[in-house]
Amino acid sequence: MHSIMKWRARIGILLTGLVLVAVLVWGFLPRPVAVEPAGVSRGPLTVTVEEEGRTRVKERYLISAPVSGYLRRIELEAGDTVSAGQPLAEIEPRRSDALDPRSRAQAQAQVHGAEAALAAAREELRSAAAQAALADKALARAESLHEAGDISDDALDRAEAEATRSRALREAAEHAVEVARFELETARAVLASHGTTADGELFSLQAPADGRVLKLLRESAGPVQAGAPLLELGDPEQLEVVVELLSTQAVQVAPGTRVRLERWGGDADLEGVVRVVEPAGFTKISALGVEEQRVLVIIDFSSPPEQWRRLGDAYRVEARFHVWEGEDVLQIPASALFRHDGGWGVFRIVGGRAQLTPVEVGRRAGLTAQILSGLAPGDQVVSHPDDQISDGVRVEY
Incomplete structure (x- = not known):
């Protein structure tokens, strides 16, 4: 009886050990990795470029x-x-500048000085006229005496020279009076013109075409220089959309490309078409301080005018360019792709295990990628593979 109990105890200990070993072995076996599967399917795919305009x-x-x-x-x-x-x-x-008290006093003094100069010039003229008259009388007497033989030829010549000099002085005095008169008129004009409007015709600016006032750059009256902008005119019903694309994106866009205009404030999106892709780019600093090469793309509306009539000049829109479209495209989520041997690869789920599968990727459209080879419709791939996933690893979902 004692022997039987010993054997039972040994068997119990052995079974317990086997259970512990089985539990340890099961605990250390690799567990399946939880993954998120993604299906491979066919369907339409549109590749777009988005930018604010x-x-x-x-x-x-x-x-x-x-x-x-x-x-x-x-x-x-x-x-x-x-x-x-x-x-x-x-x-x-142009209007004259207003004079301050000091400048006005100076202008008045110049008027008084010009008046005095004119009076002095007139007195000089009277004196020169008197001298010229006296010289003319002396010349007449000298000529009479010379004819009678009472004076010599030299005396007659001196009398003629004195008469000529006196007449010249009189003419100079007359010119001096005219100069003084002009200077007085100028001084009076300077004093009278300051702070007044100059006489002249108004210059009227006329509208070059029908339209509406877009911006009023200058409204108040005041002095203006030639070339100063005053206002902008245009017809808001003749609108276009301007988008600054990166040069790497602009090469994918061509005249005739369809554009969807979104988030402009209306109830429905608008349709447009690219009219011009400008041939020259320009450098622009981004919000992060990075230099970017941008290209202007001009879009015409193809939606009826009544749908976008509420838009005005310089309104913001979001432009989505349709650069490529396919109706029956094999595609997967782009999150399933990763780099492999210089190309692309995915983990295809086969029999509960992850199988490394090289694939050839075509075009991308946001979160979706086109698959050219390596997969078939209906396949399941691992979306968002991480470091726990490798070739042959068991997976569950």
């Missing part, structure tokens, strides 16, 4: 001052409708 009036006119002068107040307001030939602004001749 803005609307722009096609034909805009910047009205500038053609001459310097004094601008009268512009009565137009932004949004007003104008017709071709309608007066937009008027420019008067």
